[in-house]
Amino acid sequence: MEAAIGRRELAARxxxxxxxxxxxxxxxxxxxxxxxxxxxxLGLLNVFFVIxxxxxFTIYTGFLNWGQTVYSALGLASVVGEPRAHPLAERTSxxxxxxxxxxxxxxxxxxxxxxxxxxxxxxAEAALGGLLMATGVVLAFGCNWGGFFSALxxxxxxxxxxxxxxIVGGYLxxxxxxxxxxxxxxxxxxxxxxVEVGEAPAAPQRSAPAWLKVVAGVAVxxxxxxxxxxxxxxxxxxxxxxxxxxxxxxxxSRFCFATAFRxxxxxxxxxxxxxxQLGIALGxxxxxxxxxxxxxxxxVDPYVYVKPASVLGVLGGLLFGxxxxxxxxxxxxxxxxxxxxxxxxxxxxxxxPFLIKLREPLLEAGLYxxxxxxDVLGWAGSIALIYLVMGVWVLxxxxxxxxxxxxxxx
Amino acid sequence: MVxxxxxxxxxxxxxxxxxxxxxxxxxTRKALxxxxxxxxxxxxxDNPPSCENVPRAAREDGHEVVGVERVGDxxxxxxxxxxx
Numbered sequence: 028m029e030a031a032i033g034r035r036e037l038a039a040r041x042x043x044x045x046x047x048x049x050x051x052x053x054x055x056x057x058x059x060x061x062x063x064x065x066x067x068x069l070g071l072l073n074v075f076f077v078i079x080x081x082x083x084f085t086i087y088t089g090f091l092n093w094g095q096t097v098y099s100a101l102g103l104a105s106v107v108g109e110p111r112a113h114p115l116a117e118r119t120s121x122x123x124x125x126x127x128x129x130x131x132x133x134x135x136x137x138x139x140x141x142x143x144x145x146x147x148x149x150x151a152e153a154a155l156g157g158l159l160m161a162t163g164v165v166l167a168f169g170c171n172w173g174g175f176f177s178a179l180x181x182x183x184x185x186x187x188x189x190x191x192x193x194i195v196g197g198y199l200x201x202x203x204x205x206x207x208x209x210x211x212x213x214x215x216x217x218x219x220x221x222v223e224v225g226e227a228p229a230a231p232q233r234s235a236p237a238w239l240k241v242v243a244g245v246a247v248x249x250x251x252x253x254x255x256x257x258x259x260x261x262x263x264x265x266x267x268x269x270x271x272x273x274x275x276x277x278x279x280s281r282f283c284f285a286t287a288f289r290x291x292x293x294x295x296x297x298x299x300x301x302x303x304q305l306g307i308a309l310g311x312x313x314x315x316x317x318x319x320x321x322x323x324x325x326x327v328d329p330y331v332y333v334k335p336a337s338v339l340g341v342l343g344g345l346l347f348g349x350x351x352x353x354x355x356x357x358x359x360x361x362x363x364x365x366x367x368x369x370x371x372x373x374x375x376x377x378x379x380p381f382l383i384k385l386r387e388p389l390l391e392a393g394l395y396x397x398x399x400x401x402d403v404l405g406w407a408g409s410i411a412l413i414y415l416v417m418g419v420w421v422l423x424x425x426x427x428x429x430x431x432x433x434x435x436x437x
Numbered sequence: 438m439v440x441x442x443x444x445x446x447x448x449x450x451x452x453x454x455x456x457x458x459x460x461x462x463x464x465t466r467k468a469l470x471x472x473x474x475x476x477x478x479x480x481x482x483d484n485p486p487s488c489e490n491v492p493r494a495a496r497e498d499g500h501e502v503v504g505v506e507r508v509g510d511x512x513x514x515x516x517x518x519x520x521x
Binding site for chain 2: 057058059134137138139140141143144145146149201204205208209211212215216233234235281283285286289290294295296298299355356360363364365367368434
């Protein structure tokens, strides 16, 4: 488990074999990539995505497209509306598909793909979590990507509202988790008293043969790429590839926004939450700088992805943050074979096309106003504000870690 | 459902497969608290981040991590000896 690569383990004769072993021990090891590196790469990928797609990387517009596509096929287009485009020709949807494919490939390559099942309670919680997440997205105009990460990189004030909400929702989530863990473990410990000494351990787990993983990975990647190329051309194929890179980075650096916000202030994995938060801060800083340049230079319309902001966005962030904890993480973990998160993804996709109808009355009531930060603070002021907020946030978390005697990098 | 089994007089198993973060860490901590010094706990998890988080948490609490073994695709067995 340690980073050090033992001399005996690296006894390859050829340089090719040596290189392969180094790669396995670093890129694909169970230690995962450092979170700061993950955040930095996600910030850069966000900028690249804007360059190719002329919009930041987001998630839920794709889910809307998927939901509308399925409902339309069922003859319900009159209720939820027709999808704007084919799922392989809609930018957010293509990015989402890429994210899932990329996370799947990364999980396969690092031998972490596995069909995971859990008790019925977990599925019920995940379904409820998916519903809360979709509701939060409606109120906050985006999820942890579109409503927060990409919102701030687009210099849109709605990102700050959700940021506050995520902190509160995540904290409430951590309280719920502690309560549930206490109850469930007490039951398990009581049951343990009745088990005979010498009970057989769990059946040994099997691994899929390497050739099968290679075939599955290559088949899925090529099928996705070919389908997107065929339906919508090379520009969309590039979006798919960028989405795949995002998925792989998130899987390998365990870049879990749920952990980051759940345990930011208190919780079982506070040290790791701090490391992910540092990654998020770096990613937002890099992304905001890059996207601001693209907007300043006129490469994209400055008002791209400037969404309506409101204090209601705080409530949205809260619901989303709590829902994310309830669901057990981010729905991309479906790509690791997690069936619990498949339930969360399914309810989010199924409910979002209906819930989004709530937006119209909210907007009509005048509760939201889009705020493009440079209109208020200028370009330099906007970037400075984002650096300042992210810097103060990470510093505050580091102070809490110091007071609690945590060693996040120890 | 989380399972806690007594394998022998001073060897226990905690099966947290199906649970994502932070449950494996919380359960491991709570289970270790119930054991006596010298007892061994085998934690079985299928949550990728936990194969690093659980040993880290155990070490932080002063226990000995005897080993972390990948027992199959996406499943790990973490063996911890409780220290007094």
